[in-house]
Amino acid sequence: MLCSAAMLLSSPAEALVVQPISPNIHGKSLTTPIAWGNAYGTIYAGAAFTTPAPYTDELETAAALGIGIGNPYKNLGLQATLLAIDLGEFDDFSLNLHAFRAFGSSSAIGIGVENIFLNETDEWDTDESYYIVFSQSFGGDALVNEQTNSSKLHFSIGAGNGRFGNKSGWDIADGKGEHGTYVFGNIAYELFNEFNVIADWNGLNLNVGVSKNFLIDNRLPIVITIGAADLTDNSGDGVRLIAGIGTGFML
Numbered sequence: 001m002l003c004s005a006a007m008l009l010s011s012p013a014e015a016l017v018v019q020p021i022s023p024n025i026h027g028k029s030l031t032t033p034i035a036w037g038n039a040y041g042t043i044y045a046g047a048a049f050t051t052p053a054p055y056t057d058e059l060e061t062a063a064a065l066g067i068g069i070g071n072p073y074k075n076l077g078l079q080a081t082l083l084a085i086d087l088g089e090f091d092d093f094s095l096n097l098h099a100f101r102a103f104g105s106s107s108a109i110g111i112g113v114e115n116i117f118l119n120e121t122d123e124w125d126t127d128e129s130y131y132i133v134f135s136q137s138f139g140g141d142a143l144v145n146e147q148t149n150s151s152k153l154h155f156s157i158g159a160g161n162g163r164f165g166n167k168s169g170w171d172i173a174d175g176k177g178e179h180g181t182y183v184f185g186n187i188a189y190e191l192f193n194e195f196n197v198i199a200d201w202n203g204l205n206l207n208v209g210v211s212k213n214f215l216i217d218n219r220l221p222i223v224i225t226i227g228a229a230d231l232t233d234n235s236g237d238g239v240r241l242i243a244g245i246g247t248g249f250m251l
Helices: 168-171
Strands: 042-049 060-070 077-084 091-101 107-115 129-137 155-162 185-190 195-201 206-214 220-229 240-250
Touching: none
Parallel strands: none
Antiparallel strands: 042 060, 042 240, 060 077, 077 091, 091 107, 107 129, 129 155, 155 185, 185 195, 195 206, 206 220, 220 240
C-alpha cells in the first residue's frame, strides 16, 4: 500500500480553466503514483497497514524511509524509498525509485520503478513495476483555497506494468482473470482546509478514502490517510481497510 471522486461544481466553466496554481500539500492518492514527489533534500518516513490482507485473515504492515533530492523545476526531482514489507519479521526489503519534472506550478510528469527487491524472497506475490504518470492541479475561483492559495482539485493518469495489470495467483485461481487495465488514475478534492477526499483505480480495483494533514508547532507535517480498498470484485476477495501515517522534513 506504501508503494501506492468526481464531484458536481456550481461553475463548470470555471472548473475547465487551467490556471498556474500549486497543488495542496495533502494526500492525493491511496494506492497509485502521482507525478509530484519529494526533492530539495527532503527526508520522509511512514508506516501503513491493510486488514485483512487479500485472501487471508491477517494484518499486513509496511514501513518506508526515503529521501528526495534535485530541483524538478530546473531539471529533475529524484526520490528513493526503502520499504520494509513485513514489520513482524522485518526481513523483506524493497526499493522504489521515482524521477519527476514539474511544468510550472500546476502539473508534472513522473517515471518510476517499484518493488526492486533487495533480498531473495518467494513470500510476496509482487513483481517489479515500471510506470509513467502525469498529474495536474486546477485553478479557477471555485477550485482555489484562498487561505493557502492552492488548488482543491487534482488528478493523475498513468500506465504501468507489474502490479498495475498482473493479477495475483489467488485472483487467477478465483476466476478473476490474469490481467487488469495497466492504466491507473487518481482524483482528489479538498472538502475543506487540510482534508482531501480521494478515489483511485490502480489497474486492478477501485479504492476510496480521505487524507488529512496536521502541523505540529507549525513546522512538522503529519499526514494521515484512511481508505477502503478493493471495492469491486475485479480483484481480491472483499473490501479491506487501508491506513497510513507519514511525515517529512527538509535537511
